[in-house]
Amino acid sequence: MRAISQAQPNIALVKYWGKRDVENNLPATGSLSVTLDALWTRMSVEFDDQPGPDTLLVNGAEQPTMLPRVRRCLDDIAGAERPAARIESECNFPIAAGLASSASAFAALATAASKANGRRSDRLSLARAAGRASGSAARSLYPGFVELEVGPDNINLSTLATPEQWPLTVTVAVTEAGSKPVSSSAAMIISRQTSPFYEAWVERQPEDLSAAREAVAARDFAALAAVAEHNCLKMHSVMWSSRPSVVYWNSATLAALESVRRMQDRGDAVFFTIDAGPQVKVVSLPEMATEVADQLRKTAGVIDVLQSGLGDGARIL
Amino acid sequence: MRAISQAQPNIALVKYWGKRDVENNLPATGSLSVTLDALWTRMSVEFDDQPGPDTLLVNGAEQPTMLPRVRRCLDDIAGAERPAARIESECNFPIAAGLASSASAFAALATAASKANGRRSDRLSLARAAGRASGSAARSLYPGFVELEVGPDNINLSTLATPEQWPLTVTVAVTEAGSKPVSSSAAMIISRQTSPFYEAWVERQPEDLSAAREAVAARDFAALAAVAEHNCLKMHSVMWSSRPSVVYWNSATLAALESVRRMQDRGDAVFFTIDAGPQVKVVSLPEMATEVADQLRKTAGVIDVLQSGLGDGARIL
Numbered sequence: 261m262r263a264i265s266q267a268q269p270n271i272a273l274v275k276y277w278g279k280r281d282v283e284n285n286l287p288a289t290g291s292l293s294v295t296l297d298a299l300w301t302r303m304s305v306e307f308d309d310q311p312g313p314d315t316l317l318v319n320g321a322e323q324p325t326m327l328p329r330v331r332r333c334l335d336d337i338a339g340a341e342r343p344a345a346r347i348e349s350e351c352n353f354p355i356a357a358g359l360a361s362s363a364s365a366f367a368a369l370a371t372a373a374s375k376a377n378g379r380r381s382d383r384l385s386l387a388r389a390a391g392r393a394s395g396s397a398a399r400s401l402y403p404g405f406v407e408l409e410v411g412p413d414n415i416n417l418s419t420l421a422t423p424e425q426w427p428l429t430v431t432v433a434v435t436e437a438g439s440k441p442v443s444s445s446a447a448m449i450i451s452r453q454t455s456p457f458y459e460a461w462v463e464r465q466p467e468d469l470s471a472a473r474e475a476v477a478a479r480d481f482a483a484l485a486a487v488a489e490h491n492c493l494k495m496h497s498v499m500w501s502s503r504p505s506v507v508y509w510n511s512a513t514l515a516a517l518e519s520v521r522r523m524q525d526r527g528d529a530v531f532f533t534i535d536a537g538p539q540v541k542v543v544s545l546p547e548m549a550t551e552v553a554d555q556l557r558k559t560a561g562v563i564d565v566l567q568s569g570l571g572d573g574a575r576i577l
Numbered sequence: 578m579r580a581i582s583q584a585q586p587n588i589a590l591v592k593y594w595g596k597r598d599v600e601n602n603l604p605a606t607g608s609l610s611v612t613l614d615a616l617w618t619r620m621s622v623e624f625d626d627q628p629g630p631d632t633l634l635v636n637g638a639e640q641p642t643m644l645p646r647v648r649r650c651l652d653d654i655a656g657a658e659r660p661a662a663r664i665e666s667e668c669n670f671p672i673a674a675g676l677a678s679s680a681s682a683f684a685a686l687a688t689a690a691s692k693a694n695g696r697r698s699d700r701l702s703l704a705r706a707a708g709r710a711s712g713s714a715a716r717s718l719y720p721g722f723v724e725l726e727v728g729p730d731n732i733n734l735s736t737l738a739t740p741e742q743w744p745l746t747v748t749v750a751v752t753e754a755g756s757k758p759v760s761s762s763a764a765m766i767i768s769r770q771t772s773p774f775y776e777a778w779v780e781r782q783p784e785d786l787s788a789a790r791e792a793v794a795a796r797d798f799a800a801l802a803a804v805a806e807h808n809c810l811k812m813h814s815v816m817w818s819s820r821p822s823v824v825y826w827n828s829a830t831l832a833a834l835e836s837v838r839r840m841q842d843r844g845d846a847v848f849f850t851i852d853a854g855p856q857v858k859v860v861s862l863p864e865m866a867t868e869v870a871d872q873l874r875k876t877a878g879v880i881d882v883l884q885s886g887l888g889d890g891a892r893i894l
Contacts, residue, residue, distance in 0.1 A: 456781045457774040457814060464773045486820075493822050497774060497814030503803075505810050511832035511877065518827065560828065560877075 262306035263375035267367035267574035269353075269360030270295045270399045270406065271430055271541050273488040273533060274472045275495040278452050278462060280410065285392045288452070289465035290409045292472045293399045294543070296430055297423070297571030299353040301364035305334075305345055305372040312344035319350055333369055333393040337386075338377040345373070353566060356439040358508060358537010359432065360400075366393040367400035367574040375576050383573070387417050390574075403572040405476045407469070420476045423570035429549040433519075433540040433556040434564040435512035444536040447499060447506045454503040461498045468494075481545065485531035488543070492533045499536075508537050512561025516540035519559045523552070579623035580692035584684035584891035586670070586677030587612045587716045587723065588747055588858050590805040590850060591789045592812040595769050595779060597727065602709045605769070606782035607726045609789045610716045611860070613747055614740070614888025616670040618681035622651075622662055622689040629661035636667055650686055650710040654703075655694040662690070670883060673756040675825060675854010676749065677717075683710040684717035684891040692893050700890070704734050707891075720889040722793045724786070737793045740887035746866040750836075750857040750873040751881040752829035761853040764816060764823045771820040778815045798862065802848035805860070809850045816853075825854050829878025833857035836876045840869070 270293040278288035314334065316327050334345050347369070355361040370390040374381040381389075383401050391398030391408075398415055399406045405420040442450075452458050468491045475483035499506035513534065520532045520542055530544040530552055544552050549567060556565050587610040595605035631648055633640050651662050664686070672678040687707040691698040698706075700718050708715030708725075715732055716723045722737040759767075769775050785808045792800035816823035830851065837849045837859055847861040847869055861869050866884060873882045 456777045456811065460773045460777055490820055490822065493817040494773065497818045500810040501814045503807055505807065509831055510835065511828040514826055514831050515828035517824070
């Protein structure tokens with residue numbers, strides 16, 4: 261049985277950083293994101309008739325390092341006795357560079373595997389399976405503005421506003437095309453174990469989530485900008501204060517941040533967020549999108565600019 | 578009576594950020610610095626025969642905005658009934674740009690004013706007077722590696738190692754010549770009032786001080802590098818997590834930081850520290866100094882490179 265799915269990355273405005281339970285990949289705190297539209301991972305999962313080694317092609321090339329994580333996710337969805345799987349993944353943006361490629365990949369994988377396996381899984385079950393493989397992947401199952409809450413044993417998700425209810429644009433300044441030096445998973449563990457600010461980060465997250473939730477409900481761009489930028493700088497502060505320090509930013513990251521500050525100084529409705537990587541994501545009202553892309557393209561060190569509206573959750577194609 | 582003094586800036590390796598008592602300018606925590614040699618402020622203080630308005634020339638130009646702070650420091654040293662003072666200050670490096678110009682200025686001012694006023698003040702009294710005007714100025718009264726401790730009511734200072742005992746070189750990558758957008762004093766208050774990480778910053782400072790003190794005693798460069806870089810990133814984390822955020826870094830700050838990482842990756846004995854401004858200070862063994870200056874000069878966005886050994890405390894010329 262073969263199934264083909266598509267999922268898009270999501271960008272967290274209130275960030276996920278740190279795990280409560282590494283074994284089950286349960287986040288330490290809730291988070292809030294926007295699901296994108298124009299960047300995507302398309303994935304084909306086909307189960308053979310009998311058990312055997314799985315195969316994985318990403319953009320046409322074998323990816324043996326990703327295979328163990330993919331295998332665990334398939335076992336989670338189709339059971340450890342499942343037949344062998346042939347997986348082919350295609351992605352239209354850079355992988356492992358802080359652009360949430362693993363979020364879209366595991367959201368797509370869970371969706372396609374469940375269908376190929378002949379199961380009728382609800383969206384929440386698929387989101388939880390995707391989240392066990394990659395914490396932020398759970399959010400890519402849902403459209404628009406997505407809140408992830410952490411209960412005692414599992415996560416819950418909901419869409420706070422659809423793309424139609426509050427259409428915003430996300431413009432990505434790509435400042436480095438290569439993979440990042442430390443994976444998010446590894447860096448989160450370092451932060452929890454060594455940052456003197458980790459505890460305060462976890463404690464203050466509900467406050468930021470509440471402010472962001474209210475801003476989305478009120479469609480209050482300035483309020484969302486204030487809490488998102490604060491939350492982003494706070495997350496990177498936790499990384500920087502870890503030992504060893506985790507500094508994902510490069511000089512172009514700061515140059516792009518300065519470009520955003522210049523736009524804000526003249527009153528433009530834009531704000532930045534930066535994930536575990538050197539890329540800068542600029543959120544704006546759609547009417548600002550062209551100007552934002554122009555300014556970022558002119559910024560020293562920015563090698564590419566990607567732009568997207570908000571989109572739907574993972575689905576079968 | 579006229580007296581001329583010289584003092585040099587100092588660079589904190591365990592940082593001062595935050596005040597316990599704003600009125601008396603008492604730091605929230607101790608700190609540890611190195612006093613420089615090649616950068617200096619030279620200051621002439623002359624008291625008239627009678628009271629009257631003070632005058633202040635900095636590098637030949639009147640500086641009315643600095644005058645109130647200077648006046649309070651003079652009152653502190655010579656009494657509120659003191660005669661008028663004519664002050665001329667000369668400085669061989671950029672002012673108010675995160676290069677500790679106020680540390681050297683107020684250390685020099687306290688030293689010259691005390692002498693011109695005919696007082697015989699011990700070094701600790703002068704350091705305390707300088708510190709009431711500018712927290713980090715107290716350290717510039719002392720040579721070499723200086724620890725500032727905060728007691729219940731006042732500060733104490735000591736030299737942990739003289740420049741002769743552990744000669745290191747400090748190379749400054751100047752990335753912006755203009756004044757910084759927010760003064761350190763104002764930013765410290767914002768941090769104490771709004772950063773969720775401020776309390777943990779204060780709590781963990783004794784641990785860093787102890788590690789740095791031991792590294793200096795053992796002349797252990799790698800240990801000093803580790804604690805200094807951690808403490809620096811932690812201080813900036815406190816600033817970045819403040820509301821509004823205080824981001825002193827620019828793109829060249831990060832480019833210089835990357836240059837330091839490249840030198841470290843090939844085994845060079847160098848580490849960075851960054852104060853409340855965009856300049857990067859690179860500490861190294863003297864035999865690395867030329868290489869460090871070369872690398873920083875080649876770094877994109879670095880507009881000037883200054884270099885200094887470690888030096889003496891403030892003194893009468």
